[in-house]
C-alpha cells in the first residue's frame with residue numbers, strides 16, 4: 182500500500198522534472214554563435230526562449246515587436262517621454278543600459294553592457310530574437 186503510493190509520488194516527480202527541463206527553444210534553430218553569446222553574457226539567467234523567468238520570454242519579445250520599426254527607450258524612468266530609436270538600436274540600448282516598465286512594473290533589467298563593449302554580440306542576439314516566427 183505504502184509502496185504503491187510512494188511509486189505514484191516518485192512517478193509524478195519524474196514527470197514534473199521532465200517538464201521543468203523540457204527543451205526551451207524557439208520555433209527555429211538557434212545558431213551556435215547566438216547560443217554561446219547568450220551564455221557568455223549571462224542573459225539566460227533571466228530569459229528563456231519560451232519560458233518567462235525574471236524577464237519576458239524572447240518568444241514574447243519577438244511577438245510584441247514584430248512589424249514595428251521603432252522603440253522608445255525610457256531607461257529606468259517609465260514616466261519620461263523617452264528617446265525614439267530604430268527598433269534594433271532601441272532594444273540594444275535597453276539591454277546595454279538597462280531599464281524597466283515595459284514588461285512588469287517591479288523587476289528592472291540591470292545594465293548588461295554599460296560601456297558598449299559587447300554591442301556586436303547584443304546586436305546579433307536582438308536580430309535573432311526579432312527573427313523568431315510566431316509560435317504555431
Ligand code: HEC
Pocket residue numbers: 222223224225226227228235236237242272275276280281282283284285286288289290291293303306307310
Ligand atoms: C538579471 C536579469 C536579466 C538579465 C541578466 C538580462 N535581462 Fe533582459 N530583461 C530582464 C527584465 C526584468 C526585463 C523586463 C524589463 C521591463 O519590464 O522593461 C528584460 C527585458 C529584456 C528585453 C525586452 C526589452 C523591452 O523593453 O521590451 C530584451 C530583448 C532582453 N531583456 C534581452 C536581454 C539580453 C540579450 C540579455 C543579455 C545580454 C539580457 N536581457 C539580460 C532581466 C534580465
